[in-house]
Amino acid sequence: xxxxxxxxxxxxxxxxxxxxxxxxxxxxxxxxxxxxxxxxxxxxxxxxxxxxxxxxxxxxxxxxxxxxxxxxxxxxxxxxxxxxxxxxxxxxxxxxxxxxxxxxxxxxxxxxxxxxxxxxxxxxxxxxxxxxxxxxxxxxxxxxxxxxxxxxxxxxxxxxxxxxxxxxxxxxxxxxxxxxxxxxxxxxxxxxxxxxxxxxxxxxxxxxxxxxxxxxxxxxxxxxxxxxxxxxxxxxxxxxxxxxxxxxxxxxxxxxxxxxxxxxxxxxxxxxxxxxxxxxxxxxxxxxxxxxxxxxxxxxxxxxxxxxxxxxxxxx
Amino acid sequence: xxxxxxxxxxxxxxxxxxxxxxxxxxxxxxxxxxxxxxxxxxxxxxxxxxxxxxxxxxxxxxxxxxxxxxxxxxxxxxxxxxxxxxxxxxxxxxxxxxxxxxxxxxxxxxxxxxxxxxxxxxxxxxxxxxxxxxxxxxxxxxxxxxxxxxxxxxxxxxxxxxxxxxxxxxxxxxxxxxxxxxxxxxxxxxxxxxxxxxxxxxxxxxxxxxxxxxxxxxxxxxxxxxxxxxxxxxxxxxxxxxxxxxxxxxxxxxxxxxxxxxxxxxxxxxxxxxxxxxxxxxxxxxxxxxxxxxxxxxxxxxxxxxxxxxxxxxxxxxxxxxxxxxxxxxxxxxxxxxxxxxxxxxxxxxxxxxxxxxxxxxxxxx
Numbered sequence: 001x002x003x004x005x006x007x008x009x010x011x012x013x014x015x016x017x018x019x020x021x022x023x024x025x026x027x028x029x030x031x032x033x034x035x036x037x038x039x040x041x042x043x044x045x046x047x048x049x050x051x052x053x054x055x056x057x058x059x060x061x062x063x064x065x066x067x068x069x070x071x072x073x074x075x076x077x078x079x080x081x082x083x084x085x086x087x088x089x090x091x092x093x094x095x096x097x098x099x100x101x102x103x104x105x106x107x108x109x110x111x112x113x114x115x116x117x118x119x120x121x122x123x124x125x126x127x128x129x130x131x132x133x134x135x136x137x138x139x140x141x142x143x144x145x146x147x148x149x150x151x152x153x154x155x156x157x158x159x160x161x162x163x164x165x166x167x168x169x170x171x172x173x174x175x176x177x178x179x180x181x182x183x184x185x186x187x188x189x190x191x192x193x194x195x196x197x198x199x200x201x202x203x204x205x206x207x208x209x210x211x212x213x214x215x216x217x218x219x220x221x222x223x224x225x226x227x228x229x230x231x232x233x234x235x236x237x238x239x240x241x242x243x244x245x246x247x248x249x250x251x252x253x254x255x256x257x258x259x260x261x262x263x264x265x266x267x268x269x270x271x272x273x274x275x276x277x278x279x280x281x282x283x284x285x286x287x288x289x290x291x292x293x294x295x296x297x298x299x300x301x302x303x304x305x306x307x308x309x310x311x312x313x314x315x316x
Numbered sequence: 317x318x319x320x321x322x323x324x325x326x327x328x329x330x331x332x333x334x335x336x337x338x339x340x341x342x343x344x345x346x347x348x349x350x351x352x353x354x355x356x357x358x359x360x361x362x363x364x365x366x367x368x369x370x371x372x373x374x375x376x377x378x379x380x381x382x383x384x385x386x387x388x389x390x391x392x393x394x395x396x397x398x399x400x401x402x403x404x405x406x407x408x409x410x411x412x413x414x415x416x417x418x419x420x421x422x423x424x425x426x427x428x429x430x431x432x433x434x435x436x437x438x439x440x441x442x443x444x445x446x447x448x449x450x451x452x453x454x455x456x457x458x459x460x461x462x463x464x465x466x467x468x469x470x471x472x473x474x475x476x477x478x479x480x481x482x483x484x485x486x487x488x489x490x491x492x493x494x495x496x497x498x499x500x501x502x503x504x505x506x507x508x509x510x511x512x513x514x515x516x517x518x519x520x521x522x523x524x525x526x527x528x529x530x531x532x533x534x535x536x537x538x539x540x541x542x543x544x545x546x547x548x549x550x551x552x553x554x555x556x557x558x559x560x561x562x563x564x565x566x567x568x569x570x571x572x573x574x575x576x577x578x579x580x581x582x583x584x585x586x587x588x589x590x591x592x593x594x595x596x597x598x599x600x601x602x603x604x605x606x607x608x609x610x611x612x613x614x615x616x617x618x619x620x621x622x623x624x625x626x627x628x629x630x631x632x633x634x635x636x637x638x639x640x641x642x643x644x645x646x647x648x649x650x651x652x653x654x655x656x657x658x659x660x661x662x663x664x665x666x667x668x669x670x671x672x673x674x675x676x677x678x679x680x681x682x
Contacts, residue, residue, distance in 0.1 A: 064658050064662070079665075079669070080661075080662045080665040080666045080669065081662060081666075082662065082663075082666035082669070083665075083666055083669040083670075083673075106659075114677070115677075116673055116674055116677045117666075117669070117670045117673065117674075118645070118670075118674075119639075119645070120666055120667075120670070122659060122662070122663060124650060124659070205636055284347075284349070285346055285347065285349035285350075285351050285352075286349045286350060287349070287350055287351070306545070
C-alpha cells in the first residue's frame with residue numbers, strides 16, 4: 001500500500017507517494033502559479049501513469065493551500081506545515097534538534113527535543129530572504145536560479161549587502177553592481193545577508209543546536225547552506241528530498257493514522273473540469289470574500305466565509 | 317442625548333442594560349467588522365495600536381446612527397491607552413463631528429469631584445429616581461458578570477463536550493436573545509436560564525482536551541474581532557480555554573479593588589519573581605498569568621497583543637524565561653490591521669499540535 005502527501009505552497013506544489021516504510025516512491029514538484037487546483041491536477045496526471053488509485057491507503061495535505069487541496073482530493077489528514085516538516089525530518093533522523101525551513105514566502109524555525117517539537121517561529125512581517133525574493137534576484141541578474149548557489153560558492157570576497165528589507169537589499173545590490181563588484185561576490189554577500197536576517201528575525205531567541213536540517217526550496221541553494229554553516233559554526237544537513245519534506249510529512253501523518261477507508265477521490269479527478277469563482281457575501285458587515293468551487297457547472301464547495309452560512313461549518 | 321461606547325467583547329451587553337435601566341437613549345455600534353476597521357484606520361495615526369483604530373471605527377459608525385455622546389473608560393496610565401481619549405477627541409473634532417466625550421478616569425487620577433461631575437453629565441439625563449439609578453448600576457454589574465461567567469464556562473466545557481459545537485451554539489444563542497430585550501431583570505433571568513443549559517451540556521470528563529490559557533493585552537484578548545476569533549477557532553479544535561481577563565474582571569479589579577491596592581493581587585504576586593514592577597497596561601498580569609497557568613496544570617499559553625503594545629513587549633521578552641524554567645510552552649501572537657489569517661491559523665494549529673504531541677510523549681514515557 002502507498003500513501004499520498006500533497007503540499008500546496010505559495011510557490012510550489014509537491015506531491016509524493018511513499019510506501020509503508022516511508023520511502024519515497026514517486027514525486028512531482030510543480031509551480032503553483034496561483035492555481036492550486038490546476039497544479040494538483042497536473043501532478044495527478046503524471047502520477048496516474050505509475051500508481052493506481054486503489055493502491056493509495058491514505059492521503060495527507062499540508063501547505064498554505066492545504067484546505068482547498070484536502071477538499072479537492074478527499075484527504076484523510078490536513079496538517080499545518082510546521083508539524084509536517086518536523087515529522088518528515090524526524091522520520092529521517094531521530095536526533096535532529098533544529099529545522100531551518102525556507103520556502104517560497106515563509107521562513108520557519110522548528111526546535112526539537114527527544115523527537116518532539118519544543119518551539120517554532122515563522123516570519124511575521126517580512127518575507128526578505130525567502131524563495132520568491134531569491135527567484136526575483138536570479139531573474140534580475142539573468143542567472144538561472146539553479147546556478148545561484150554555485151555562483152556564491154565561487155566568491156572569495158563577499159560584499160556586505162543590507163538585508164533588513166527585501167526592497168532595500170535589492171537597491172543595495174544594484175548599488176554594489178554599479179560600483180563594479182563581481183556578481184559572484186554580490187550573490188555570496190546576499191546569501192550572508194539573508195542568513196543574518198533569518199537569524200536575527202525568525203530565529204531570534206531560539207536555541208539553535210545541532211543536528212541542524214535545512215529544508216524547503218531554498219535549501220537547493222548551496223550558497224545559503226554555506227552561509228548558514230559559517231554563521232552557526234557547525235554542519236547543516238540538507239536532506240535528499242529537501243523540497244518535498246512538507247508533502248512527505250503529510251503522507252507519513254496519513255500513514256500513522258492507520259485508517260481503514262481512505263476518503264481519496266482518486267487520480268481521475270485530474271481530468272475533471274473545475275472552475276473557481278468568488279463573490280463578496282453581503283450577509284453581514286464582515287463582507288467575507290467567498291470562493292466557490294464548481295465542477296461542471298455544479299457548485300461543490302465554498303471557502304472563506306467566517307460564519308459558515310455557505311460552507312456549512314460550525315457557526316461563529 | 318444619545319450615548320455610545322466602543323466595543324470590547326461583552327462590554328456592549330453590560331452597557332446596553334445600564335442605559336436601559338437608566339432610561340437613557342443609546343446606540344450600540346455595529347459589531348466590529350472590516351468596515352469599522354477600515355474607517356478607523358483611515359482616521360487614526362498609522363503607528364497607533366490596533367484597539368485605537370477599531371474604536372475610532374466604532375465611534376464613526378455610531379455617529380452615523382445618531383450618537384452624540386461617547387462614554388469611554390480612561391486611564392492616565394503609562395501605556396498609550398492613556399492618550400486614547402484625548403487623541404480621539406481631537407481627531408473627531410477635526411472631522412467636524414460635534415460630540416461630547418465622557419471619560420471615566422479613576423478618582424486617584426482626576427479626583428472625586430471631577431469624576432462626580434463627569435458621571436453627573438450622564439446620570440442627570442436619566443429621568444429615573446435615584447434609587448432606580450443605583451439599581452440600574454447594580455443590575456448592569458450583575459449582567460456583565462453573568463455573561464462573562466457564561467462565556468468562561470463555554471470556553472472551558474468546549475473541550476469536553478460530546479456534541480461538537482454545542483457550547484458555542486448556546487453562548488451565541490444567549491447573546492442573541494439578550495439583544496431582543498430592554499429589561500435588565502429579564503436579561504438576568506435569560507442569563508440564569510442559559511447558565512443552567514450550559515451546565516446541562518453533555519460532557520465527558522474522560523476526554524482529556526488540550527487546555528490553553530489566553531494571556532496578553534486586555535483589549536485584543538477580549539475583543540474577538542481583533543484576535544481573528546481565536547477562541548472560536550480553539551473551541552472548534554476541541555481545546556479547553558481559560559481567559560482570566562474579562563470586562564467584569566476589569567471592573568472588579570480596577571474600580572472596586574484599586575482603592576485598596578489589591579488589584580489583581582494574586583496574579584501580580586505570581587509575577588514578582590520575573591517582573592516585580594508594573595510596566596503599564598496589563599504587562600505584569602500577563603507574566604503572572606503565565607506563571608499561574610503553568611502551576612494550574614495547563615498545557616500551554618497563548619499571548620496576544622497588538623503591534624507596538626509597549627507593556628506586552630516587555631512581558632513577551634520575559635515569557636521565554638518562564639517557558640524554560642517551568643517547561644511550559646508559550647506562543648506569542650501579534651495582531652494589527654495587516655494580520656494575515658493564513659499564517660495566523662497555521663501558527664495556532666501548529667502550537668496545538670505541539671501541545672498534543674508533547675502530552676502523548678509524556679504519557680508514553682510513564
